[in-house]
Amino acid sequence: MSAPTLQKGLNAFAEQIDAPIASFFSSCVHCGMCADACLFYTETGNPKYTPIHKLEPLRRFWKQEYTLMGRLKKALGLSKAISDEELEEWKELLYNSCTLCGRCSMVCPVGNDLAYMIRKTREGMAASGHAPIDLVGASNRSVTIGSPMGVRLPALQAQSRKAAKETGLDIPFDQVGAEYLILLSSMEIMNYPEYLQAIAKIFKQAGKTWTLASDAFEATNSGIQIGVSDIARELVSRVVNAAEKLQVKTVISPECGHAYTAIRWDAPNLMGRKLGFKVRHILEVLEDFRQSGLLKTEGLEESKITFHDPCQIARRGGVIDEPRHLLNLVSNNFVEMNDHGKMNWCCGAGGGVSANEEAHEIKIKVFNRKVTQLKELKVDTLVTACANCRIQLEEGLEEYQIDLPVVGLTEMIAEHLVETK
Amino acid sequence: MQPLEKTGNILPLLHEIRHALEDLLATGQTMVIDLQAMPFAPSELVELKEILGVGEVSAELHALGKSTIQETAFSGAWWIVHFNIDEKMISQTIEICHIPAILMAQHADIQMGLQQLSSTLGGVSL
Amino acid sequence: MNQLSLEERLRLHGVSRRGFLKFCAATASLMALSPAMIPRIAAALENAKRPSVIWLSFQECTGCTESITRSHSPSLESLIFDAISLDYHHTLQVASGDAAEHAREQAMKDNWGKYILVVDGSIPLGNKGFSTIAGISNVDMLIETAKGAAAIVAVGSCAAFGGLPKANPNPTGAVSIDMIIKDKPIINVPGCPPIPVVMTGVLAHFLTFGTLPELDHLKRPKAFYGQNIHDRCYRRPFYERGQFAETFDDEGAKKGWCLFKLGCKGPTTYNACATTKWNGGVSFPIESGHGCLGCSEPNFWDAGSFYAPLSTPIGHVAQNAGYALAAGALAGAAIGFANKQKSSQAIEKHEEITVNDLIKGETK
Amino acid sequence: MNSATFLIWVRETGFLIASSIFIIGLTIRFFEIFMLGRKKDLSEPKGCAMRGGFKTIFTRFLPQDSNTFQRSYFIIIAGYVFHIGLLVALFLLVPHIELIRAALGFGWVGLPTPVVDFLTVLSLISMLALLWHRLTNPVLKMISDAGDYTAWILTFLPLLTGYLAYHHLFFDYTWLLAFHILSAELLMIMLPFTKLMHTFTIFVSRFYGGAISGHKGVQV
Incomplete structure (x- = not known):
């Protein structure tokens, strides 16, 4: 056992740098399109939530350690070293205001997978002791209690x-x-x-x-x-x-x-x-x-329903068509949100945000994005397939005083099973 | 073979002549356009000459070689070409005026002519 | 005789005032001056005196002299020469040996401070003995003769810019006139050779106004070198439309298309060829189907192939690229290897992180 | 130095230096990136990483959907106009094609100059608009650094000097042409070491990004 240090954090950065990351940083033209794809920016208007900005520590590390020019600058003392203070400042950006939803990765014109990089940056953050205390607690319980x-x-x-x-x-x-x-x-x-x-x-x-x-x-x-x-x-x-x-x-x-x-x-x-x-x-x-015909259902949902794609399952998991087939099995009034499937908007609580009390306020604030989507549709039921999303949806709807039941898709299917003895 | 490319300088030149003629009428202002200061494709001068046409007056001058002074079809616009003794062209201009200055009898020449006439008159009795 | 004005001399030859005015009109055209200047030219020439001219030829090919004498008998150029007193020109003068050198010395003495010095050819500085006249080295003769000159006219690209003798690697150490003479007005009339009427035009200007014409940054008279060949080229519209001759005998060449791809240097060449033309206004190189060589521009001889387009690099580009690629691959492999090492070492140095290693300052 | 000798210098020595640094720099950068390698993904694929990667190289030329376009329309339109103008000027102007032919031994047919000229003007206007956007938009103001402005200048100068040279504006053509070539050489020298490197790595990053999605069966 040893305490986290900046050195360990930087070492973790070095472990994570690979060809994709090097090519991603080499390609970034600072166009800012990722900001428009991130609900933490669109719902707050604060530019610090721009996804690529969240990667600044990793980018600097890569530049200083893995590029010719960066190494020269570092040797000449022209570059700013990464400090604990800076990482502490970035903690909020990397944990509280990123759900690893990967929507930014989808719009990046040069094809950068920003979520991939943020996930890797967190390795260095945790190793250097800049992970949110609540996530440390959750990890502790996971390991010790299960x-x-x-x-x-x-x-x-x-x-x-x-x-x-x-x-x-x-x-x-x-x-x-x-x-x-x-x-x-x-x-x-x-x-x-x-x-x-x-x-x-x-x-x-x-x-x-x-x-x-x-x-x-x-x-x-x-x-x-x-x-x-x-x-x-x-x-x-x-x-x-x-x-x-x-x-x-x-x-x-x-x-x-x-x-x-x-x-x-x-x-x-x-x-x-x-x-x-x-x-x-x-x-x-x-x-x-x-x-395979193993799923026999009867009856159709009468109410107007829509589906919230959980980011990790849809955009980061490729499970996009499946829920739609299943929904159409039990509903004849299924409608899509304006942005859905691989372009869905995150509920705002993924990637550890829900377990992080520090992020509570912003988590509710950015839920406004989902509220806006739902207001456009005026549905009777909201279906999803992620317990974490579901909690945020319920909590968020409560906060925004919207009365809308949230249902898990698996349960909904089970409701319609043909009774067999 | 296609006709050779044109510089497109004829049209602006014709406009210049038109403006100069207007000025001549309005204020009496004369003007000289030096055709050698402008680039022309080989065929263009011929074309320009055809467009300007031939007017009523045509004069020939013999001083240090031949010069031709030709009024164009547009009265007031003159096509003037100077040749040297070798009959090589040394200058080609379009003048906008009532009558080209070179046609005017010159003071010095009149004086010299007068002297000659006087001595002729003094030397013979008719 | 030298004290008579030009008009008086013309009148002695039986030329009328009309003839004089005609001469003035032609002179204006020759000097590329506005026709509105004719009365001023007439007034100046009425009183102009015959200046003395000394012509020195150094490292040159006599092409410039050939050019200026192309137009013979009583042409306009010859009238201009009538109007000057060419007191020394070792190619053209009758005198030879001591007499010739004496003529130069005499002309210098008689017209000290007033004569025009015309120079063709460059000056070898590598070794004075590379080029001498009557045992006097070019550089010494130039310095000596320039002392009493009112102005110097550097005729041809050699005198103006060093010319072919200066071409890389410049074995004689050739330099232009203005590299040696710094305290006299110098006018460059470059070209290989210059257009004859441009040479006489400059002399006419001096004769008329007693001053040098307006010059550009290369000391060239703007009246003749102010316009770019490409801008005044009658083939320019083909350039705009993207119609280019690819070889000297293809359809494009026959149709008179633009010669850019065949190496025409018109876009960077400033000269009067496109308007004044050559051989009494008959034609000029581009009209004859060959691209401009840019002969009136400094170092044109070192600007790569005459037949390579202006936009192409000079030198062995592909070969160099090969070396660069090899060097880059070597350096890249070394740097890439170092990067890889850095990552591998980081992985080796990795200490397993447990849930107890996540809080700073906390010791357990 | 006069304009003619300066032009010769940029065409000869300058180009030699610039092309060498350009090639060496590019090669180093690619080694830097590729030699880092990436771990083989051991998870069972749901889709095809290779197909996703290669597909993304092309699909990412267009915004994912109309909503993304609406949210970022300014940067997309201005970016497109600027890039098209730049690429047309670079690759479809006859003098440039001749340069490529001289360097690589092959070329292609160019566009009439007025067309290239028109697109160059559009490109210049777009670049100015993009600069203004960068200077005023809160997000871009925040994420922009010296490198972004350097890259802007390095790209703007060849376009501008090319335009001025073609129209013979303000300066003697020889100077303009020489400065145009010099500015392009500066661009070549700096390209591998600035974000302009995206000219080449965009295909790599799109491939990697697309491969990550493709492996998971996400439509790209």
Whole structure:
């Protein structure tokens, strides 16, 4: 154990610099289009929230250490070294006002993936001790307790019993050889127990075997959010080990954005090897079931509904068509928001922002973007597929005094299942 | 073979002549345009000459070689060409005036002529 | 005889006042002056006295003298020469040997401070012996003769700018006249050779007004060198339209298209060729189908191939690019390797970060 | 130094220096970038990284959607007009094509000069508008540094001097041509070491960005 230092932070920057980052910084022309794509800028009008500006410390580091001119300038003492004070100043920009939603990456005319770079910058921030205290706390709980919200196994077991009672179905734990391993986020365990019930019903109807793992039920990954690969690896390896021990074919990420990113895209890279199982988001699995005729529904939602794309699932995960097919299965009045799919607007709470009390005020302020979108549409129900988004949507709508129910897509599908005995 | 390219200088030149003629009528102002100070494509001077045409007066001067003074079809505009003794052209101008100055009998020449006439008269009796 | 004015001399030859006025009109045209200047020219020439001219030829090819004597017998140019007293020109004069040199000395003595010195050819400074006349080196003769001159006319690109003798690597150390003579008015009449009437035009101006004409930054008379060949070229419209002759015998060349791609230096050349033309106004190089060489511009001989477009670099570009690429690859590989090392070392130095390592100043 | 010898210098020595630094600089920059490498993505792909990468090189020439266009229309339109004018002037003006032919051994057909001239004027106007935008827009004011203004000047000068030279404005043509070539040489020298490097790396960054999305099956 050793205290974080600037040196460790810079070392982490050096670990992260790769060819894409070098090409991204080389290409940036400072056009400012990323600002217009970022809700933290559009909703506050404050230029400091311009995405590329948030990357200034990493850019300077790259320039000074990895370019000929930057090295010359540094050798001649012409460049400003990166300091702890500066990183502390940038903490707010990199954690409180960036949800890693990647909307800026989509509009950048030179193709820079800014979210990719911000994620990497956070490695240096955390290593140098400039991560928000709340994210440190969440990471601590994740590692020591097993969940960022402090949810322990008994809590899950209690919820499972409740779900079993509600549905009359078995909630399997630690079933070796089950086809699917279901992961949950703490939020789903505590706030949205409907999800687990929906899973039980759907899988029953589909006739697929599944299981929970008592030593790896938590899907969220604070390491990804705070930007510490070592912690992310520690957390993700619990899932990987459990999945391999239970010999499941597919691990299912719950309705949670960054959990999907963590287990689907980051896990193999953090572990440094390919995984012995597939990873799918629950929506992908449901869409698979639908296509194979395993998902039999009846009745259509009467109300006008729209779908909020969780950034990590849609823009950063490629799960865009799936929710639309599923929605059209159970609704005949599904409408799209003006910006949707890969161009959706973030709810404002992703990427660790929701776990960060310092960011509370701005998180609610930038929710105005979603409010504006919803006001244009005037829907009766808002559907999403991420528990984190869902909490922010509910909280935000409450703050803006809008009465609009928010529903998880999986539950909505479960509501329409044809009853089979 | 296509006709050779033109400089496009004919049209502005014709406009210049028109303005000069207007000035001549209004104020009596005369003007001389030096054709050698302007670039022309090989065919253009011929074309210009055709456009300006031939007017009523035509004169020939013999002093240090030949000179031709030709009124154009536009009265008041004169085409004047000076040649040297070798019959090589040494100057080509368009003058806008009532009558080109070079045609006027010169004071010094009249004086000399007068002297000669006087001595002729003094030397012979008719 | 030398004391008579030009008009008086013309009258002795039986030329009328009309003839004199005609001469003045032609002179105005020759000097590229406005026709409105004719009365002033007439007034000046009525009283102009015959100046003495000494013509020195140094490192040159006699092309300039050839050019000025092209127009023979009683042409306008010859009338101008009638009006001056060419007291020394070692190619043209009858006298030779001591007599010739004596003529120069005598003319200098008789007209000290008033004569015009015309020079063609450059001056070799590498070794005085590279070029001598009657045992006197070019530089010595120039300095000596320039002392009593009212003005110096540097005729041709050699005298004006050093010319072909100065071409890289300049074996004789050739320089232009104005590199040696600093205290006399100098007028450059460059060209290889200059247009004859430009040479006589300058003399006519001096004869008429007793002063040098207005000069540009290269000491060239603006009246003749103020206009750019490209601007006055009758083929300019082809340039605008993008119609270029690609070779000297293609369709474009036959149709008289622009010669830019064949190396025409018209755009950067200032001379009267496009208007005054050559051989009594018959034609000029571009009209004859060959691009301008830019012969009235300094160092035209070192400006790359006569047939390479003006916009192209001079020298072995491709070869140089090859070397640069190789050098860049070497340096790049070294720097890239250092970068890679830096990242690898960072990964090696990585200390695992646990949740207890995230808060500054906190020791556990 | 007079204009004629200056012109020879920029065409000979100047060009030699500029092209050498340009080529060496570019090569170094590419080695700097590519030798860093990137980790192989071990996650099971949902789409094709290669296809996403190559596709993005082209798709990112246009804004993603009409909303993005509306939000950033000024920078997009002005940026487009400026780039088109610049590229047309650079690659479709006959004297420039002759330069390329002399350097590379091949060329192509140019546009009539008045067309190039017109686009150059549009380009110059756009550049001035973009500069004004940079100086007044809060976001651009904040993110702009000396490098942005240097790059602006380096790009503006060849366009301006080229325009002045073509029209023979203010100065003797030879001086203008020489300054035009010199300004282009300055641009060449500085390009690899400023944000102007995006001229080349834009294809690399678009590829990488697109590959990241493509791997995850995000439509690019």
